[in-house]
Amino acid sequence: MAAGMxxxxxxxxxxxxxxxxxxxxxxxxxxxARENVRLADGDVVAIAQKIxxxxxxxxxxxxxxxPSARAREIAARVGKDARLVEVxxxxxxxxxxxxxxxxxxxxxxxxxxxxxxxxxSNVGQSNVEGADMALLLPGDxxxxxxxxxxxxxxxxxxxxxxxxxxxxxxxxxxGVVGVALGAAGIPALLDKRGxxxxxxxxxxxxxxxxxxxxxxxxxxxxxxxxxxxxxxxLRGLALAGSEKPARALxxxxxxxxxx
Amino acid sequence: MAAGMxxxxxxxxxxxxxxxxxxxxxxxxxxxARENVRLADGDVVAIAQKIxxxxxxxxxxxxxxxPSARAREIAARVGKDARLVEVxxxxxxxxxxxxxxxxxxxxxxxxxxxxxxxxxSNVGQSNVEGADMALLLPGDxxxxxxxxxxxxxxxxxxxxxxxxxxxxxxxxxxGVVGVALGAAGIPALLDKRGxxxxxxxxxxxxxxxxxxxxxxxxxxxxxxxxxxxxxxxLRGLALAGSEKPARALxxxxxxxxxx
Numbered sequence: 321m322a323a324g325m326x327x328x329x330x331x332x333x334x335x336x337x338x339x340x341x342x343x344x345x346x347x348x349x350x351x352x353a354r355e356n357v358r359l360a361d362g363d364v365v366a367i368a369q370k371i372x373x374x375x376x377x378x379x380x381x382x383x384x385x386x387p388s389a390r391a392r393e394i395a396a397r398v399g400k401d402a403r404l405v406e407v408x409x410x411x412x413x414x415x416x417x418x419x420x421x422x423x424x425x426x427x428x429x430x431x432x433x434x435x436x437x438x439x440x441s442n443v444g445q446s447n448v449e450g451a452d453m454a455l456l457l458p459g460d461x462x463x464x465x466x467x468x469x470x471x472x473x474x475x476x477x478x479x480x481x482x483x484x485x486x487x488x489x490x491x492x493x494x495g496v497v498g499v500a501l502g503a504a505g506i507p508a509l510l511d512k513r514g515x516x517x518x519x520x521x522x523x524x525x526x527x528x529x530x531x532x533x534x535x536x537x538x539x540x541x542x543x544x545x546x547x548x549x550x551x552x553x554l555r556g557l558a559l560a561g562s563e564k565p566a567r568a569l570x571x572x573x574x575x576x577x578x579x
Numbered sequence: 580m581a582a583g584m585x586x587x588x589x590x591x592x593x594x595x596x597x598x599x600x601x602x603x604x605x606x607x608x609x610x611x612a613r614e615n616v617r618l619a620d621g622d623v624v625a626i627a628q629k630i631x632x633x634x635x636x637x638x639x640x641x642x643x644x645x646p647s648a649r650a651r652e653i654a655a656r657v658g659k660d661a662r663l664v665e666v667x668x669x670x671x672x673x674x675x676x677x678x679x680x681x682x683x684x685x686x687x688x689x690x691x692x693x694x695x696x697x698x699x700s701n702v703g704q705s706n707v708e709g710a711d712m713a714l715l716l717p718g719d720x721x722x723x724x725x726x727x728x729x730x731x732x733x734x735x736x737x738x739x740x741x742x743x744x745x746x747x748x749x750x751x752x753x754g755v756v757g758v759a760l761g762a763a764g765i766p767a768l769l770d771k772r773g774x775x776x777x778x779x780x781x782x783x784x785x786x787x788x789x790x791x792x793x794x795x796x797x798x799x800x801x802x803x804x805x806x807x808x809x810x811x812x813l814r815g816l817a818l819a820g821s822e823k824p825a826r827a828l829x830x831x832x833x834x835x836x837x838x
Contacts, residue, residue: 325590325808327800333584417836424836432751487787491750491837492691493758494830495768495788497795509754528746529754530799536756537796540789540816541586549584557799571753577676577683578750578837 330357331541332551340377345471348551352476357553359476364557365468366538368550369457369486369501370439372464378456380407398423404438407454411436427457430570431501433488458484461502462565469504481505481559483566485535485542491578498539500531500566507561509568530559531566589616590800591810599636604730607810611735616812618735623816624727625797627809628716628745628760629698631723637715639666657682663697666713670695686716689829690760692747717743720761721824728763740764740818742825744794744801750837757798759790759825766820768827789818790825 334351338344344367352359359365373379387395387402391409395402398418405423409415412425416432427436437457458464461484469482484502489495500508508531538552593610597603603626611618618624632638646654646661650668654661657677664682668674671684675691686695696716717723720743728741743761748754759767767790797811 325592325800327588329586329588329796331584419836422836490788492830492835493788493791493828495786495791495828497756497788497791499752527754528798528802529749529752529756532752532754532756533795533799536792537588537799539787540792540796541584543787569752569754571751576751577678577681 327554327556329537329541330553330555331549332357332553333549335371335550338371338374338550340374340379342375343471344371344375345468345475348472349475351551359472359478359480359553360555361478362481362555362557362559363478364481364483364506364534364554364559365472366483366485366534366542366552366554367468368542369437369461369484370455371550372458372461372468372484372502373455376458376464378458380454380456382407382452382454394418394423404435404440404454407456408436408438411438411456429457429461429501430567431457431488433486437486437501457486457501462504462567463502465502465504465566479505481557483508483531483534483538485538487539498532498535498537498542500529500535500569503531503564503566505563506531506534506559508564508566510559510561529569530561532569586813586815588796588800589812589814590808591616591812592808594630594809597630597633597809599633599638601634602730603630603634604727604734607731608734610810618731618737618739618812619814620737621740621814621816621818622737623740623742623765623793623813623818624731625742625744625793625801625811625813626727627801628696628720628743629714630809631717631720631727631743631761632714635717635723637717639713639715641666641711641713653677653682663694663699663713666715667695667697670697670715688716688720688760689826690716690747692745696745696760716745716760721763721826722761724761724763724825738764740816742767742790742793742797744797746798757791757794757796757801759788759794759828762790762823762825764822765790765793765818767823767825769818769820788828789820791828 332351382403385403387406391406392402395405414426417424425436439455465482465484482504483500485498486501487496488499510528510530541552542549591610641662644662646665650665651661654664673685676683684695698714724741724743741763742759745760746755747758769787769789800811801808
């Protein structure tokens with residue numbers, strides 16, 4: 321096999337249950353040491369949003385939430401807990417679609433997604449195993465990725481990329497796929513505009529959502545909802561192009577045919 | 580590293596330029612032999628739509644196309660070749676969105692995509708290097724995948740999966756990502772409904788678009804428009820679940836909030 325023609329995805333097992341204040345880079349470093357995985361230049365570390373959010377203390381106890389009149393109205397229409405809807409609305413710019421058991425919003429960071437990414441599954445803690453806990457997305461996932469990159473690089477002594485991943489549903493197609501909420505050290509969006517095709521015509525495809533493809537690849541090993549493997553290392557990617565955060569993946573509303 | 584915790588993506592270089600009537604499985608078999616890659620049980624072979632379509636002779640010479648009045652009207656509005664628009668409309672159930680240089684349709688197979696997947700880049704042939712050639716999607720990509728699976732398995736003596744891949748743009752997010760047009764031998768859509776989370780609550784995420792994640796992962800090595808590496812082998816995926824074609828990824832319009 322020719323050199324540079326293979327990419328390896330390495331699932332990193334053995335992370336403990338993450339709690340608020342935990343140092344995720346330290347947990348990853350310890351798991352790498354146990355598994356005899358040595359992070360190397362060019363590795364991209366995909367990290368599930370859920371453990372980043374937990375470490376950042378983004379948990380909300382719904383018992384402390386008083387839903388607004390608007391949240392109660394929407395909750396009644398879609399059939400959700402009004403306190404959860406209140407939390408979702410507080411994380412959102414606007415509601416995009418409502419349907420029974422469905423609430424699609426534009427998250428304050430621009431993501432169009434179900435429930436503003438607020439999750440009630442696998443959010444129990446050692447002393448609070450309640451259904452009343454909800455987990456929000458990180459406050460700034462690109463910043464989370466940058467911080468994790470800095471901390472992981474300091475431990476590994478290697479130049480790394482980091483992608484904070486989640487799973488989104490999509491219009492028109494069934495099933496969720498891995499997507500990038502945050503990215504550092506990689507071109508999250510790779511610009512191929514201007515590159516001619518084999519016959520000199522400008523390419524139809526101009527930009528590649530590289531961080532989303534990385535997240536989707538990592539998701540193959542993570543499992544969509546399994547908290548057991550929240551970290552996957554991608555080794556051997558040849559990522560040319562200038563560094564861009566995951567924020568670059570959010571389409572300017574003025575250019576979006578579907579808003 | 581624990582056994583079964585790694586997936587390898589192997590790019591298969593060295594495929595010749597594919598022409599109508601070529602045996603893609605034979606070309607892949609020959610390239611595997613040259614590269615010393617032996618296909619093994621459980622390998623999933625991701626194959627770019629473009630070479631499948633070319634082998635199936637899905638090329639249209641636009642010089643032979645007479646655009647309808649409707650095609651001419653749309654072409655004038657969006658600024659495309661009216662003959663190309665005619666070909667796109669013939670492949671489509673309906674137009675979803677029009678804008679300058681943008682024509683998003685529902686393909687007759689249900690895919691919502693730009694230009695019905697009709698491609699003018701890299702479609703030159705040995706004797707016709709013209710900008711007047713267009714390439715359609717395979718007639719039935721799931722059937723193409725099944726046939727390629729049968730032919731590849733006969734050559735390799737191994738149980739394989741096959742995914743026919745393309746790159747789609749998406750609402751709300753910039754950049755294209757790999758998606759599955761056809762699939763065989765894998766659960767293109769993995770049903771996790773009913774699996775409880777770590778605390779016994781039903782999972783929020785219920786179905787995973789596994790074939791799309793495979794296509795996105797393969798796309799990391801293929802490059803979006805580079806015809807040089809149209810085949811990527813995914814080794815080590817542990818794919819539980821019953822076989823489903825890529826057709827299962829297309830959402831029932833009655834259940835789609837965005838139609």
